Amino acid sequence: MKIAGSIALVTGANGGLGRAFVTELLKRGAAKIYASARDGASLTDLLLSAQDRLVPLVLDVTDPDQVANAARTASDVTLLINNAGYAAFQGAISAPNMTSARLEMEVNYFGPLAMTRAFGPMLANSGGGAVLNLLSMLALVSLPMAATYSASKAAFLSLTRSMRAELASQHTLVVGVMAVQTETSMGINLPTPRMTPLEVVSDALDAVEAGTNEEIYAGSLTRGAFQAFSADPKAFQARMSTRLPQQA
Ligand SMILES: NC(=O)c1ccc[n+]([C@@H]2O[C@H](COP(=O)([O-])OP(=O)(O)OC[C@H]3O[C@@H](n4cnc5c(N)ncnc54)[C@H](OP(=O)(O)O)[C@@H]3O)[C@@H](O)[C@H]2O)c1
Numbered sequence: 001m002k003i004a005g006s007i008a009l010v011t012g013a014n015g016g017l018g019r020a021f022v023t024e025l026l027k028r029g030a031a032k033i034y035a036s037a038r039d040g041a042s043l044t045d046l047l048l049s050a051q052d053r054l055v056p057l058v059l060d061v062t063d064p065d066q067v068a069n070a071a072r073t074a075s076d077v078t079l080l081i082n083n084a085g086y087a088a089f090q091g092a093i094s095a096p097n098m099t100s101a102r103l104e105m106e107v108n109y110f111g112p113l114a115m116t117r118a119f120g121p122m123l124a125n126s127g128g129g130a131v132l133n134l135l136s137m138l139a140l141v142s143l144p145m146a147a148t149y150s151a152s153k154a155a156f157l158s159l160t161r162s163m164r165a166e167l168a169s170q171h172t173l174v175v176g177v178m179a180v181q182t183e184t185s186m187g188i189n190l191p192t193p194r195m196t197p198l199e200v201v202s203d204a205l206d207a208v209e210a211g212t213n214e215e216i217y218a219g220s221l222t223r224g225a226f227q228a229f230s231a232d233p234k235a236f237q238a239r240m241s242t243r244l245p246q247q248a
Pocket residue numbers: 011012013014015016017018037038039042059060061062082083084085086107134135136137178179180181182183184185186187188190
């Protein structure tokens with residue numbers, strides 16, 4: 001689908017990749033962008049960049065009432081970008097409790113599930129449209145220092161594949177974006193070198209425009225990591241398994 005003339009909704013639009021999505025969507029000629037965030041005030045500077053095409057929306061993807069309200073308000077969306085995410089960077093066993101693990105599943109799995117269920121019917125009405133899901137290489141390989149985040153992204157990858165199959169009959173494209181460490185608030189917890197948000201976002205939106213109805217590997221670092229993973233998945237996992245959570 002073409003980005004020019006599209007009507008997009010970006011979750012977590014105040015974050016590193018979220019802001020880059022909004023900026024790049026504007027550059028590529030999106031007609032309207034619902035920039036959503038939990039805290040509306042965090043969008044103030046972003047909204048100044050294109051007041052005529054940006055619509056702010058308060059949206060916590062874990063809140064069913066706010067998701068329903070977003071679907072009512074943004075009923076003309078043709079491109080849903082499930083970008084919001086949360087990573088506690090904790091171990092599975094060493095974390096003090098399971099609160100963060102549950103929150104990761106709420107934000108990274110149940111959130112995009114709720115959003116796609118709410119927005120699916122309106123995408124059908126627009127002739128198909130597209131859903132773009134921000135996954136992670138950690139959906140394919142487990143990083144013990146972000147154990148429960150990895151598990152939540154693996155769940156999201158599985159969900160993405162089922163969504164793609166279910167939405168195919170209404171011609172909705174479902175693009176899953178794999179990415180490795182990127183320079184954002186979340187990414188600063190990961191090793192250098194890191195990709196720029198623009199590199200990830202450009203490849204993701206190129207995939208939407210090319211009609212790539214599958215997972216893509218965004219950015220050169222991600223493609224390098226995927227090559228190494230594909231060459232020897234066990235060796236790749238063994239390397240990741242050396243990165244253990246920090247002990248208190
Ligand atoms: N950075 C990386 O290295 C990397 C690599 C692979 C994949 N990803 C994925 O890329 C996506 C964007 O992350 P980022 O790197 O841009 O990190 P970020 O700068 O920390 O942004 C995360 C965004 O998600 C929002 N968010 C968290 N919980 C939410 C909720 N319940 N409802 C709505 N929004 C919520 C945050 O909003 P608040 O400001 O309100 O917390 C923030 O806008 C995530 O899905 C992440 O898993 C990132």
